[in-house]
Amino acid sequence: MSSIFNLDNPFFTGLNKIVDAFFLSIIFLITCIPIVTIGPALTALYYATAKSLRRDRGYVSKEYFKAFKMNFKQGLVTGLIVMLMTVILIVDWNYAKRLHGNLGVVLFTIFTALMVLLLFVSIYIFPILSRFKTKLGQLFKTAFFMSIRHLPSTILMVIIIAFFALLVYLIWIPILFTPALCALLISFLMERILKKYMPPKADEEEKGGVDEWYLE
Incomplete structure (x- = not known):
């Protein structure tokens, strides 16, 4: 009987994750209200999801x-x-x-391809920003490089985002959960990629007790 009320059992652990996902999504939506703050909001959303929601750190x-x-x-x-x-x-x-004619077809194809590439870069750029310190130009280059090099994972992440976007479009209520849940699913793909670009523990300087949660 005592195991039923144990806060560490799967039921309460899962319930706590749901509450955290709801709370994190609300914070994200509130900080996105000015619109221009969507960049730092997306960066913080991924960081908190990967560290706290997924790995229970803080x-x-x-x-x-x-x-x-x-x-x-x-x-x-x-x-x-x-x-x-x-x-x-x-x-x-x-x-x-x-536009009509061949010019219209060519331009339409070019701009469609550019929009897809921008979507690819946008998926990577904020997780990268949350993990690495780099200059702005290098940030975009790195996001582009990773998105193309890991194209199968990139396509899967696009599908995940499209699914949640469609869900919110059809039924707006899930928006209270979807930001954190979407970031959580993406983190399972993204963390495997980001980890490949992190220095191995053996090659790093002494961290002095810093929690290297991202290397787990």
Whole structure:
């Protein structure tokens, strides 16, 4: 009987994960309200999901705001660049769609391909930002390189995002859970990739007790 009320049993552990996912999603949505803060919000969402929600390190709110503050400046600029590029490509794509003849087909194909590539880069860029310290230009280059090199995983992540986006489009209520759940599923693919670019423990300087949770 005592095992039923044990907070470490699978039922309570799962329930706690659901509550954390709900809480993390709400925090993410609130910090996204200004729109321009979507960059640091996405960075913090992935960081808190990978560290706290998945690996039980710290509290989701504490880890979220820690990453949000730490990556605010670069995340803000990165998010604005991605949004600007998205708007430009959508305008160009709609323009090409209305053109007739071979030129219209060529331009439509080019802008469609560019939109797909931007989506690929966007999936990687914020998780990379949450893990590595790098300059803005290198950040985009690294995201592009990883997305192409690990194309099968990239396509799977696109499918995951598309599924949750469609779910929210059809029934808006799941938006209270989907940001964290989507990030959690993506982390299972993303962490395997990011780990390949982390220095092995044996080659690193003494960390002085720092929790290297991302190498597990």
